[in-house]
Ligand SMILES: O=C(O)CCC(=O)C(=O)O
């Protein structure tokens with residue numbers, strides 16, 4: 001294999017796993033009873049295993065229209081989300097996602113590999129009802145803190161048609177038709193419910209409900225607070241070994257970065273960030289193939305860290321910086337060279353992009369102006385992009401346009417990971 005082929009196999013190995021898991025589970029029927037109490041007129045109980053249309057109508061009347069977050073505002077817009085909701089304080093149920101076995105399923109199928117022994121917390125969020133003609137257009141679930149990694153949606157076995165759950169990520173799309181799945185005969189005499197769990201930065205949507213009532217329970221998923229990131233005795237998932245092998249052979253290639261430098265990766269998921277986020281804290285919260293990549297680098301004894309890339313900062317010549325914090329430059333129209341390092345603080349590092357062989361890649365205008373003049377890059381560290389590294393310019397450029405709620409404290413940011421590649425010794 002030549003270097004280019006090795007590079008392609010690293011890129012391919014990172015895109016294997018879907019960012020969600022889904023299925024149906026059987027459950028004792030008493031666990032599907034729900035009690036609600038909104039006010040004197042809107043209180044009652046419903047058995048979601050055998051709810052009649054009249055029961056569901058009554059529950060729907062007790063609910064409020066569901067709002068969502070758009071451009072940092074909480075809005076009610078029925079052209080974007082037409083659904084009803086009950087807040088967790090207005091109902092109680094014996095249904096418990098954890099005792100139904102879902103924490104294990106999520107650890108095994110979504111987190112998997114060395115992450116599958118981690119403690120996770122499932123926080124019940126809302127009950128949603130989608131009657132005929134209801135839907136929720138594409139959005140991401142708003143991050144509520146650095147430890148939040150995912151979402152879980154439970155779909156109860158109430159009769160309905162349509163309302164398929166669609167997920168999209170990096171040009172791929174998955175459609176889950178719970179109405180169809182739950183109408184299939186099952187081996188068990190117990191009722192069944194459907195579930196889908198996904199990393200919350202994955203765009204998802206609920207298609208139009210054509211008839212009946214689609215009733216769901218949503219949860220926010222967190223990594224538990226006190227936790228060593230990886231349990232030592234867990235075996236890596238098979239696809240993680242493929243990443244490690246592909247990376248190992250790329251790193252060992254004598255033609256690649258002979259003088260050493262950084263391998264740069266754009267993370268495939270987005271993470272909750274704020275100006276006070278210390279990226280080192282997020283290192284233990286990496287999702288899906290981002291986590292697999294970090295574990296592969298560690299198992300190859302390569303040092304790595306998370307960072308934010310600022311491309312083309314400054315007036316002229318523009319420079320590229322890595323930083324360990326998110327800095328909001330969007331208020332500054334033009335940033336003077338001497339201000340950059342002050343604004344960026346301690347964790348800042350200047351980098352220059354190089355190709356596989358370590359030769360600097362210059363923007364066309366710089367090539368013309370600075371022929372033979374290498375000084376401007378002096379002190380910058382060489383970086384080779386293994387996968388495309390996104391750049392941010394400020395918090396304002398990274399808020400989510402469509403979330404399921406408004407949350408100002410954390411926004412989804414595009415982050416990078418850099419790994420230190422030692423110089424090759426001849
Ligand atoms: O109810 C569902 O199926 C999902 C709703 C959703 O995506 C949300 O509440 O954020």
Ligand SMILES: [Fe+2]
Pocket residue numbers: 139140141204404
């Ligand atoms: Fe959502």
